[in-house]
Amino acid sequence: MLIYCSSFNFEPEGGPQKIVDCIAKWAGTRSEKKTQIDGQRLADGIRELRLKDGSIISSRTTKTDGEFVYPYLFSAQLSHPDNIVSGRRWITEIGLxxxxxxxxxxxxxxxxxxxVSPRVTAAITVTRPKLIEHLVKKCNPSWDTPGVRLKTLDEDSAKSFLAEIEREQRRNPIVLISPDRDGKYLVTPERVRSLLVGVANVVVVPPFTDTYKIEEIVERRYGAWGGAVNIIFQPRLGDRGMFCESILLKPTEISSLSEKKGKVESEILAIVTHRTNLPYSWKHISLEVVAQAKLRNQLTKSIALGKENEDAKEYVALLSEADRELRIKDEQILSLQSQIESKEVTCNRLESDISGLKHALNGRQSSDVDTEGFEALKPLRSSLLALINKNQNLEQSLLLIKTLFPERVTILESAQNSANESDKNGFKYGDRAFDLLIKFATEYWQALVDGEGDQKAKDIFGRSGFAQNEGSALSTDGKRRRTFHYRGRNIIMEKHLKIGVKDSSAETLRVLFEWFSDESKLVIGHCGKHLDF
Structure with a gap:
């Protein structure tokens, strides 16, 4: 399984040997049974060296008889058994x-x-080789290496931050870390930066910064507030303009992950490398890449020598044919990689278009509401007056919830119809129904967003006010009655709020709903009489 992959540019004093010496020192001191590895021997190539702790180190180089041949390639591989999980080995490869x-x-x-087999299923904590930390300190990374130092987002730098996010040539993700209300970070910014150096830039919002001013400049989806962490990926160009996908880790999620030491930082690294590993792996200089380059050099040299010898013409032809076939294979690999990249660009563009359409649709819906003017306020005014006079009906309660919490609750037409039917039959408990619905859109919604699930539902609604399912086997017709159409799908809704147990539209209420975590939204399919099982 590919865990981590990255690429750096170094300019060390001492050239490639400086980097190889760092690799040798790291490999020798990695375990408790320390072994001294000769950096020069590693640079010249080691077929296989077994260390005291069961680790194996190998290296390949294009050097010939100790002399550098340019372009110069080198690769080293260290593999060692997992200290805890039997049957798993960790493999680190470094290429130059x-x-x-x-x-x-x-x-x-x-x-x-x-x-060794599919039976090894223990979870893996995503990390990066500690070697990277040594190389960054000792080998002088180039100026454009991402993550070498923390950056800051405040009122003065907000415009440049937004420009960097939307810069078309940006190739590295940005991880934005914000403090909580007390000015404390829920993750350690320096630790995150150390893990992501070479892969992503890490930006922090200083404690007690005026985030309202920042939000005026930076779009909300690119910001992070109250202890949240926002991971903003490279810009994508769609038919509707530039778009940057982002993943927001909310404070509640971070607090939950923080219960296990190092889990938050590992999760951030996993999110980033899930997008960056594949393109970096295509450029990786492995043992096989170095071996092929050395073979190519030998072929070229042999062909040149053979051309000087009349008796070797037949062998020269064979070598030339082998060289041609190798080049064809290289071209095929490059072509396949190009096709994959092209497909990925197309997918990214389509995803950008979808996101753009969603934002446009939200804006259009908001515009539609605004243009309806005073006429749209009449039903809402009636509902508010009914609430004040404590004589509101079900349909008016739904209208209030729909108006006050449009981003939290969606009320399907089937729910409005069932509420209207109960009102016509003289539903008696409008006040109690509204109390349930307001808790539903506030306390219960927040509990679900915070990941607390339904365990808090009975605390919020009381033991008699909520049920996670119908509590008995539903017939085929019972399932059909509880199936509602939402966003192109048929959804069976069994969770419900409830009032009463009588078979009476006037004295009994069932509010059937479902939670859609990807939208952070509650959807009500029925709000009326008890439905037959």
């Missing part, structure tokens, strides 16, 4: 490429696991 002497050195790092 330098086009010419004294040029910048590209360094790719890949971390993966290898399991």
């Amino acid at each position: 490429r330098q086009e010419q002497q004294n040029h910048t050195i590209e360094c790719t790092i890949l971390l993966k696991t290898d399991e």
